[in-house]
Amino acid sequence: MTDAKLLLEPGQVIRPIIDHEQVKLLAERLYGISVLDLTELNGYDDKNYKLTEDPNMKNPLITNHSPYGYVLKIMNSIDSQNVGVVEAQNEIMNFLATRSVTCPKPVRNIFGHLHSIEDLGGKKHAVRLLEYVPGELLKNCPLSEALLYQLGEFVANLDNKLQNFNHSGLVSRQHMWMLSMVPELEKFKYVIKDSEKLDLAEEVIEEFKYAVVPRLDELEKGVIHGDINEMNVLVLPKDAGASDYRISGVIDFGDIQYSYYVFELAITMTYMMLMSGDPRVGGLVLAGYTVTKRLPDEEYRLLKTLISARLVQSLILGAYTLEQDPKNTYVTSTEKANGWELLRKIRKTKPTENGDPTDWKAIANEFLTRS
Missing domain, CATH: 3.90.1200.10 (Aminoglycoside phosphotransferase (APH), C-terminal lobe)
Structure with missing residues (x-):
């Protein structure tokens, strides 16, 4: 049986509402990253931002720094309600990465988790950080x-x-x-x-x-x-x-x-x-x-x-x-x-x-x- 709440309905706006300054604050609060450069990438219902760290700000919580930067992903408000799907997305990337498929890899936040649920613009959105893949x-x-x-x-x-x-x-x-x-x-x-x-x-x-x-x-x-x-x-x-x-x-x-x-x-x-x-x-x-x-x-x-x-x-x-x-x-x-x-x-x-x-x-x- 389909859960109607988790299907898009006419009139719904599910894309995250957030500005660049808030993105930088999220990255710092959740991942300890001091953002040197930020670029918004394409996204349909989600929002995606490419982040480059400030090399002068060393964060002891991140032991393996991604040489190409990171992507901060803020999921839409419908998919964010289904925690199982969020977890599956993280696991599938780790699964494929160990099987010679080049894809992004999720990064744990300062609390040791691969995602967190954040309140943005009055709606709850899952936030994740991925290593940026060049190409x-x-x-x-x-x-x-x-x-x-x-x-x-x-x-x-x-x-x-x-x-x-x-x-x-x-x-x-x-x-x-x-x-x-x-x-x-x-x-x-x-x-x-x-x-x-x-x-x-x-x-x-x-x-x-x-x-x-x-x-x-x-x-x-x-x-x-x-x-x-x-x-x-x-x-x-x-x-x-x-x-x-x-x-x-x-x-x-x-x-x-x-x-x-x-x-x-x-x-x-x-x-x-x-x-x-x-x-x-x-x-x-x-x-x-x-x-x-x-x-x-x-x-x-x-x-x-x-x-x-x-x-x-x-x-x-x-x-x-x-x-x-x-x-x-x-x-x-x-x-x-x-x-x-x-x-x-x-x-x-x-x-x-x-x-x-x-x-x-x-x-x-x-x-x-x-x-």
Whole structure:
């Protein structure tokens, strides 16, 4: 049974309200860090700040200083109520770090805890400190075929490793960005004012209800990252001065969930298509993924509906977020510019002499034959 209090409802503002001076005071009070430099990073419902320590202020409580600085994460007021989820996020990072996955690592506060609950602007928010992981965000790099293939491979490897991770805090977790919550978008669709776009969104939501929901019990399940996108994947140049890149790590475990592996794949494919505006790139991600992790045919057949559903989810919740918080920079211009057009392409495209750009299996096979 879903706890309604822990699901976003229309009209709710859940993002933390805090200024830079308060952030510095939090870092000093909770972690003994004297902040030399502070930069706000992107965040959807959470707030994230990159901190650099003042090297002249030595804190005996921190024995291992992060050479690249820290990220202070202030979670939204809904997720902060679920302490099990906060603990699971900390544990999953430590779990992956010991299994050769580059990701942030949580830092204990002066009380010896990996998080604390703080009252900010009249609401309670979980506050954590993570070691900053160096690297370029994928969104700032050209999407080569090799990089897209490698991303699919990386995500499959990540999910394979997570088969051995369990946490009680994730078993019953539900939040609006889980793909399984697509039917709940009904209450937010009022934000779509254009009738043609609304018709398209309603068509996808209905298709999800009859094509995906009845089959959920048949899908392979486990803990997934839940939000592999161009803002959450780190890359590094292959060699010094090189113009091509390799996947180097993953950040932001705010959407971890006990869910379906095919959802992880669909979400990854969706964001790469959004970034490029081209449905064909999904086939390159699929190629890398399926070389490492098997995808049953019945799950492959759900991909078009799942990808369409993620686009609709992103477009509706993105529009809702901007309505509540017009200055939110995380709802990217790419998403606004490409999202509806990409959805139309995926839903309406007919095969041409160059093939069907949504026949991702054929595109994957063709790439693997060439490589």
